[in-house]
Amino acid sequence: xxEIKGLHKNYKVGKDIVKAVxxxxxxxxxxxxxxxxxxxxxxxxxxxxIIGGLTKPDSGTVRYGDTELWSLTDNDLSEFRNRRINFIxxxxxxxxxxxxxxxxILPTAFNKAADKHRGIDAKDLLFMxxxxxxxxxxxxxxxxxxxxxxxxxxxxxxxxxxxLADEPTGDLDEETxxxxxxxxRKMNVENGITFLIVTPNTDIAGQCNKxxxxxxxxxxxxxxx
Amino acid sequence: xxxxxxxLAYKNIRRKFFRSMAISAAVMVVAATLFSVTTVMDSVETxxxxxxxxxxxxxxxxxxxxxxxxxxSLLAGEPSTFYMDRGIEEKIRKxxxxxxxxxxxxxxTSRYKCCDTGDMFIxxxxxxxxxxxxxxxxxxxxxxxxxKEAIMGRSITAYIPGSSFQIYSELITVVGMLEATxxxxxxxxxxxxxxxxxxxxxxxxxxxxxxxxxxxxxxSTILVQTDPAYAPRxxxxxxxxxxxxxxxxxxxxxxxxVRKQLFMLLRSILSISVILWxxxxxxxxxxxxxxxxxxxxxxxxxxxxxxKRTDIFKLIISEAAVxxxxxxxxxxxxxxxxxxxxxxxIKAALNVPYMWPQPINLVxxxxxxxxxxFLTGTLAALYPAVKSMRMEPYAAIRGGE
Ligand SMILES: Nc1ncnc2c1ncn2[C@@H]1O[C@H](COP(=O)(O)OP(=O)(O)OP(=O)(O)O)[C@@H](O)[C@H]1O
Ligand SMILES: [Mg+2]
Numbered sequence: 001x002x003e004i005k006g007l008h009k010n011y012k013v014g015k016d017i018v019k020a021v022x023x024x025x026x027x028x029x030x031x032x033x034x035x036x037x038x039x040x041x042x043x044x045x046x047x048x049x050i051i052g053g054l055t056k057p058d059s060g061t062v063r064y065g066d067t068e069l070w071s072l073t074d075n076d077l078s079e080f081r082n083r084r085i086n087f088i089x090x091x092x093x094x095x096x097x098x099x100x101x102x103x104x105i106l107p108t109a110f111n112k113a114a115d116k117h118r119g120i121d122a123k124d125l126l127f128m129x130x131x132x133x134x135x136x137x138x139x140x141x142x143x144x145x146x147x148x149x150x151x152x153x154x155x156x157x158x159x160x161x162x163x164l165a166d167e168p169t170g171d172l173d174e175e176t177x178x179x180x181x182x183x184x185r186k187m188n189v190e191n192g193i194t195f196l197i198v199t200p201n202t203d204i205a206g207q208c209n210k211x212x213x214x215x216x217x218x219x220x221x222x223x224x225x
Numbered sequence: 226x227x228x229x230x231x232x233l234a235y236k237n238i239r240r241k242f243f244r245s246m247a248i249s250a251a252v253m254v255v256a257a258t259l260f261s262v263t264t265v266m267d268s269v270e271t272x273x274x275x276x277x278x279x280x281x282x283x284x285x286x287x288x289x290x291x292x293x294x295x296x297x298s299l300l301a302g303e304p305s306t307f308y309m310d311r312g313i314e315e316k317i318r319k320x321x322x323x324x325x326x327x328x329x330x331x332x333x334t335s336r337y338k339c340c341d342t343g344d345m346f347i348x349x350x351x352x353x354x355x356x357x358x359x360x361x362x363x364x365x366x367x368x369x370x371x372x373k374e375a376i377m378g379r380s381i382t383a384y385i386p387g388s389s390f391q392i393y394s395e396l397i398t399v400v401g402m403l404e405a406t407x408x409x410x411x412x413x414x415x416x417x418x419x420x421x422x423x424x425x426x427x428x429x430x431x432x433x434x435x436x437x438x439x440x441x442x443x444x445s446t447i448l449v450q451t452d453p454a455y456a457p458r459x460x461x462x463x464x465x466x467x468x469x470x471x472x473x474x475x476x477x478x479x480x481x482x483v484r485k486q487l488f489m490l491l492r493s494i495l496s497i498s499v500i501l502w503x504x505x506x507x508x509x510x511x512x513x514x515x516x517x518x519x520x521x522x523x524x525x526x527x528x529x530x531x532x533k534r535t536d537i538f539k540l541i542i543s544e545a546a547v548x549x550x551x552x553x554x555x556x557x558x559x560x561x562x563x564x565x566x567x568x569x570x571i572k573a574a575l576n577v578p579y580m581w582p583q584p585i586n587l588v589x590x591x592x593x594x595x596x597x598x599f600l601t602g603t604l605a606a607l608y609p610a611v612k613s614m615r616m617e618p619y620a621a622i623r624g625g626e
Contacts, residue, residue: 049619052529053618054525054528054529054617054618054619054622055617055618055619055620056617074533074534075533075534075535078528078531078532078533078534078536079531079533081528081529081530081531082530082531082532083531086530087529087530089526089529089622093526095233095523095526095527096240096523097233097236097237097239097240098233098236102228102232105228106228106527106530107530107531108228109228109229109230109232109233109532110527110530110531110532110533110536111531154530158531
């Protein structure tokens with residue numbers, strides 16, 4: 001369902017050129033659960049951003065089925081993000097002025113289509129991440145882990161084909177992390193949602209069916225047995 | 226369950242309440258000044274053009290040495306008395322370009338000397354020649370005005386139609402009322418046929434004097450309607466060159482000169498408020514640049530979740546528009562309240578027959594000021610809005626870290 005070919009992305013930092021993403025190619029099948037791990041600064045977030053339509057690659061293609069992502073108009077790209085992709089960001093990504101519930105339903109505000117509520121109900125999602133008591137709370141009233149869980153709940157609201165998760169369990173304790181990973185697995189198996197998970201360590205290797213290592217912008221497959 | 230961008234805009238406004246208030250306040254000040262100044266200008270304009278038209282005369286002939294007194298009477302309705310020979314009226318009738326001529330005789334009442342109400346402006350007119358008073362009768366009279374019958378201006382509160390009052394030895398009955406004209410000269414005066422003065426007896430220390438005898442051959446103002454084929458200014462020149470000792474005031478010129486003086490003053494106030502306006506646009510623009518920078522990361526996140534460029538633009542512009550419209554509405558309210566509360570001092574300061582603009586003009590002014598307020602916010606937020614709508618989502622998210 002997703003074909004990535006020859007992605008390059010360089011950043012100019014002063015006189016140096018940083019090869020953040022260097023000739024990355026790989027394929028993703030529907031229902032895959034893919035893990036990418038690598039050190040800090042290896043280019044993981046940059047790669048996810050290109051695949052998610054947030055930053056344009058210098059060269060290369062990102063093809064979802066018949067759709068070449070980076071040849072879409074900006075409007076179509078926005079709509080694509082809204083309907084078919086969702087993100088879990090590395091850092092806190094809740095809108096501070098909105099309540100937890102409003103943050104979760106936020107993506108539906110950009111969807112004018114009739115089937116905008118085709119996903120799981122926002123309250124059910126918040127129940128699944130254990131925030132059913134915090135619907136009306138503001139992000140500033142939540143702990144870091146609770147904010148993260150709200151962001152995870154939001155990732156499912158539009159019933160996306162693929163979730164691009166950037167260190168999604170970074171600030172969770174072990175128990176909560178296990179719960180969230182179980183939720184991912186359930187969504188993966190029951191709803192057929194594809195996951196692309198970036199992580200600095202190999203903890204979640206067990207629940208992923210494909211594994212990659214990223215190093216200085218270069219992505220290589222890794223057999224995790 | 227659904228959620229819309231306007232909710233987000235509304236919550237953003239509430240988030241920084243003080244800052245939002247400050248933006249509204251800036252627009253409010255501009256709207257208040259703009260609205261009150263333009264309203265006053267419009268009022269002056271309408272009251273001058275309408276007022277001089279309402280006086281009904283194209284040329285007003287007065288004694289040469291009484292021009293300023295006459296102007297004060299005609300424009301501001303200040304009771305004053307000045308006289309010239311009544312024979313002039315017939316001479317004017319024969320002058321080229323003159324169509325209608327009507328004389329008026331002015332009297333100012335005094336409580337001690339003559340009458341039961343003081344400082345009343347009494348105008349004796351010639352019903353058979355008159356072309357300026359009768360058109361303003363609220364209801365046509367059942368029969369022609371007889372001597373000792375009066376018509377009252379709308380602003381007189383001491384009498385109502387049917388009541389009587391004393392001038393010297395005569396009892397005068399009010400039989401009709403004029404419509405409100407906005408011209409103090411018309412609204413504040415009592416009109417009675419010149420003939421009513423006949424037989425009036427003034428009792429003085431030296432015995433009694435027949436008032437009409439004294440005024441028999443006097444007239445205060447001669448109102449002239451010119452032949453449409455002649456420019457009033459030309460007719461005025463004919464009059465002054467053929468008759469000694471008179472001043473022929475052209476109505477149009479009165480309005481023009483008053484307008485020129487007042488507008489010089491008002492225009493400088495207006496230019497100050499225009500400068501104020503531009504400054505507040507710049508100020509709000511700076512504040513909005515700050516707001517947008519502060520929210521860069523949020524805006525990037527919205528883009529990631531599917532917001533289109535136009536959504537981002539709308540979000541920022543609507544926030545600005547709401548704040549400036551609120552400021553505009555309050556500002557117009559305050560401006561209007563100011564005009565209402567200080568209407569008397571304003572009238573006095575401008576010394577013109579001031580009145581509110583016509584309803585349609587007032588509505589128009591309100592709409593224009595509202596639109597300018599709306600423009601203030603949207604113009605100010607335009608650059609920040611365009612800038613943030615053009616940002617790459619990833620750069621925005623990173624930039625805000
Ligand atoms: N906008 C940018 N401008 C300049 N350099 C950038 C930019 N974005 C990323 N980089 C550089 O590209 C490289 C990859 O960054 P990236 O954020 O993708 O790494 P990462 O693998 O996600 O790291 P981490 O695990 O710390 O999140 C880094 O060296 C970073 O400094
Ligand atoms: Mg990263």
